Amino acid sequence: MNYPDPLFDAAGVVAFVFLLTAAAAVLGRYLARLFFHDAPPAFVRRLEKPVCTLLGVDPDTEETWRGYARDLLVFNGIGIAFLFVLLLVQGVLPLNPAGAPGMAPDLALNTAISFVTNTNWQAYAGENAASYLSQTAGFTVQHFLSAGTGLAVAVALVRGLSRRESDRIGTFWMDLVRAVLGLLLPLAFVAALLLASQGVIQNLDPYVTTPSGQTIPMGPVASQEAIKVLGTNGGGFFGANSAHPYENPTPLSNLAEVFLLLLVPAAVPFMFGEAVGDRRQGNLLYGVMIALFLGAFAFLYAAELAGNPLLAGTQGFPMEGKEVRFGLGGTALFATATTATSCGAVDAMFDSFTPLGGLVPFALILFGEVAHGGVGSGFCTMIAFVVVAVFIAGLMIGRTPEYLGKKIGVLEMEMAVAVALTPGVLVLVLSAVALAVPAGTAAALNPGPHGLSEIVYAFASMANNNGSAFAGLDAGVLFYTLAGSLAMAVGRFVPIVATLALAGALAGRKAVPPSFGTLPTHTLPFAAWLVLVILVVGALTFFPIFAMGPIAEHLLMAGGA
């Protein structure tokens, strides 16, 4: 028997992308209705009315970008404070059948920031360290709210792009409520039941110990698993995340999880096209995202298929850190999707991938998670790159840079650069610190260049709010919990505030009628140019790291060391 069959798997991926694109196009149109044309579906209207009354918010009074940002920061601040306290005291609270103790303050802070910022970096193992109450009232709630926050920012940015001479970009409360009630909650509910049908557990039972002494964990997993992927959160119920048979029991559940984690980020470009009244603009961004995604998948698949000559005594691609049921295609698809978005859930252990296989998730994260990016946040990063691409192209052809009929001025450029470069600066500075202090290097599990990859991957993952890991790193030590908290908070909120400032600046611009000198941004040359800008910015920033980590390790492996 010939397994794996690359042609068969390629056909599977093409079919998958076809389905995803169709679903995303439909959902994108729905999102445009939900947020822009003031025509949300009746059930959303009925639900949001009493919520607005309770909040004391007038749905028709929009805010400036500063007001929007302030509401967002206050709300997320409350989320961090609540989750921090909940994790500290979970040991004495109910719904804790496994007797998880309260977390240490530094771990609780790291975890609270991690879930509120949509990172879901986990320096603990869920089976032992989190109660059912923390999992539901803490983590599941933030899975919804952090995804809703990301989507709200993207919606505000699209308002900025589509409005003319306005100083308003919407109401944070309304956008968040609509994102949760009109999109995330109904989809998560259906997805949770689908996953439960496959074998994902959903109960409040105590852990079961068998006569032979195996303790089997229980818990309300499906309800969290569904929104974990749908909201590109990635914070799993168990330590092994989506590799655990209770989180991801079948090839079908695996495919469903990949589909769900790509769905909303893939729909946002279509929403954008509808909202700015030019579908071609959204289609172009979607096309660029899919091209990057498929290229990354093919590279990862080929690297794992080529295998590891140091393990030549076995047949088939290396299975260390992989599950049988997903196969090579399912493993590579999940790994690509989870790092092309900001999800960070894993169904295999990246630490044990071949060096070039592990390079793919690493590079996808460092290149800014733009294919398709986190819920909302990926789109914002992509727009930042579009602004940079338009600006550089403008310099080269000697024209004033414009995008969607708006002049790109100094403020827009500053904000776009802040969005695109903040995570990269964080990664480089904090990795350098980690390499200079003993606490930073002692935490690596593997020797040689792989140890470097583990350390830099950790900061890449946290600063870009991904949450996946080269998990051999002991991330629970004080240095990593505190430096990681800083990376996650700055890596999330600085780009968000810069995005909102960009939205505010763009909303205030006059429309410039297109002229002979206008650079069209819906054409194939522009798509190629955009891909090039993304790759060049990423490579210029990170190539030395790739050379010293994964590429050096690949050469060692090929040389038989």
Added chain:
Amino acid sequence: MSLRASLRPAIVLFVLALLGLGLVYPLAVTLLAGALFPVQAHGTLVHGHDGSVAGSDLIARPVADPRYFHPRPSAVGYGASGSGGSNLGPTNPDLADRVNASIAELRGAGVTGPIPSDLVMTSASGLDPHLTVEAAFIQAPRIAAARNRSVDGVEAIILAHRVADPAPFHPEYVNVNILNRALDAP
């Protein structure tokens, strides 16, 4: 507008989210999943003759008895309350040493032919209950000898219990827990 103006909606909305998303939503899913998929929702557990829980079909159990199929090796000793992989990097000498030791052990037990990688490499969860059909076939002679059965008979059991799944990408594979139950069936 001041910070205070943000505070009221922020607190009220957070409390609503806590109740709706943190309490009502998981409880509703628990009730509905429990009613629609009672076995799956509670862990696909298997009970022994005395009614006690013998294990879960979805979680690998440690097996050393030569009369049964052995699951993939586990980096966490099949400790279901602490899932995870080895996280050994591809060039870590510990990985090659461990894999080569497992291969030598199989060869010492008389196994010939290629060794499927899943049989000697640890899974991501440490709890993978599945084997490729090839990794199960390699064990058939051992099981047949220990049970005084024909190798063909054991191979027939493997082939009859291949897992069917509509999704693409996966190899032909079997569930070790289900196979072992089938071996004991009269």
